[in-house]
Amino acid sequence: MAGAEWKSLEECLEKHLPLPDLQEVKRVLYGKELRKLDLPREAFEAASREDFELQGYAFEAAEEQLRRPRIVHVGLVQNRIPLPANAPVAEQVSALHRRIKAIVEVAAMCGVNIICFQEAWKKLPWTEFAESAEDGPTTRFCQKLAKNHDMVVVSPILERDSEHGDVLWNTAVVISNSGAVLGKTRKNHIPRVGDFNESTYYMEGNLGHPVFQTQFGRIAVNICYGRHHPLNWLMYSINGAEIIFNPSATIGALSESLWPIEARNAAIANHCFTCAINRVGTEHFPNEFTSGDGKKAHQDFGYFYGSSYVAAPDSSRTPGLSRSRDGLLVAKLDLNLCQQVNDVWNFKMTGRYEMYARELAEAVKSNYSPTIVKE
């Protein structure tokens, strides 16, 4: 298996396939081809100076008679940790804030209205990184960014909840473009998978499936492992989300062949946009760890493969960002597409949710007997 140096699927296909075949491959793999956004030269220059990738694509919708296009520019940020994992916590946080500030400034040049960072963008579970969602230093930092750039900021953090026994949560704070904290949402499904021992850090979220009404559209945040749960996406969608962000931190050996499937299936199944964001790089920890899975004790998870992308309700998607470089992906969405696709495919209308509410309620009973037909 190639490591992180293999740049991306898209680059490989572009390089080797003759044009007519490339078009067919893209159609089957990615739906209709998207127009590249004409981003400002100064943005590309700044991205090059700061050494991160910048890409932009536009999703279009049909013209309507009664509604004007509902255009929103989203920004997806993927990055490695700037300092080693054993640097002092305060220095790591400052370095991350500086890095994110530089990327957000480029996003602002590109007209981004809503930006989302990767999961727990301040780093993997480490309790000293945890802070208040409402007025911790990272939220205050993001509030300034939001106000300065008139931008909604989705900031996934480790939350310490001092009003409830100091427990930790895996949380995303949503900050309005006014600079006010609009609210927060918590990770609903906690992995119990290999090295991701997150269940020793926090519990399943207790805030349900809130959707945030921003000036630019209704958004929700399905954090990381929640992307494997179709019901999680569904409930955000039922509550009205037009864009669902999926800030993640996931590694190549474990999930790379699931990555192009899940967020995209969610966009299709729920007639909404989804934004899949993964970090990059390999993080080394001072203490060895193991998961009792037969592997030797080790000091890293393997590499996070980036590949952040946006998927649309009509099954089209952007290419992925690089597998190894920091990057900003800008996507111009016309939210009218959600209803337009809904009106063609009608998955909500034909969803039979009453039947499933009933069947699920039965299925979770301890004396449930599955419907199995035998000869």
Next chain:
Amino acid sequence: MAGAEWKSLEECLEKHLPLPDLQEVKRVLYGKELRKLDLPREAFEAASREDFELQGYAFEAAEEQLRRPRIVHVGLVQNRIPLPANAPVAEQVSALHRRIKAIVEVAAMCGVNIICFQEAWKKLPWTEFAESAEDGPTTRFCQKLAKNHDMVVVSPILERDSEHGDVLWNTAVVISNSGAVLGKTRKNHIPRVGDFNESTYYMEGNLGHPVFQTQFGRIAVNICYGRHHPLNWLMYSINGAEIIFNPSATIGALSESLWPIEARNAAIANHCFTCAINRVGTEHFPNEFTSGDGKKAHQDFGYFYGSSYVAAPDSSRTPGLSRSRDGLLVAKLDLNLCQQVNDVWNFKMTGRYEMYARELAEAVKSNYSPTIVKE
């Protein structure tokens, strides 16, 4: 857009990509590479003589201490209608039976244990094709096949239910390898999409989500449009299905970029195998029809793009059969893989179905007010 003559994604990639890149592309797109099955030469010769494609692949699982491998060979059949859609109904049915018989004989040479045909394999809605699920001529025909070849047969038909007012259903009959009718299952979600005016032919299925215990494993059938509904897959899986067949009839312009995503996402999300089967060819009808969607009246749906494939719980999948030729795809599965992947990813354990049963029950109430956070 190329038509049906563009053979397949996989053929194109194999032809143009250098080997190391091809391996990476396959890893990202298809998960781990599958071994080709060593099928008997007489099977290839018969397939060639009968002019259909034959492919075979093996999915492997890890060895276990307490369970032996649970090997099953499944067969997926895709075919065009042998006679034009305006030929006499009885002749069309006979021609289809002959065609299917020839393909099933090759499947038997390949050791297939469970075979599934495409949706309503006797043809698109046309009431004279409807027959009894329990003892109609097609069920009797399939019972013979099943008994002769010691093979479970999944036969999706148009059912006429004479015990309930002669209503029509879109049904799959499951026939045991003993030749007995094991039972039937009905299409739970009926499309209201473009030219697929199926809601004028039949209603949503009323049999819930039955799973059939066969000698070779527990199977279920999610018919066609039900593949767009993650809850439909989920309930079959909750009831214990290890293999879910998805017999379909869907066309290129509408759904080709959804096709590689949905059944595969279902295999991943539910720790089971899924078998996506689509027909091939273009079918011309004597009477023009239209769907009020701005298109001129027309006599065909466009082409059915085949591309039948099997997806596994570990996110690997077979290549697709051709986009235009009749074909038989044989896959050797080790059903132990389902539990092995379950024990790594734990999506059922972390699924929180009680919460969703409650939330869905609320959401369907007419006075439901979605959780929307506003500034």
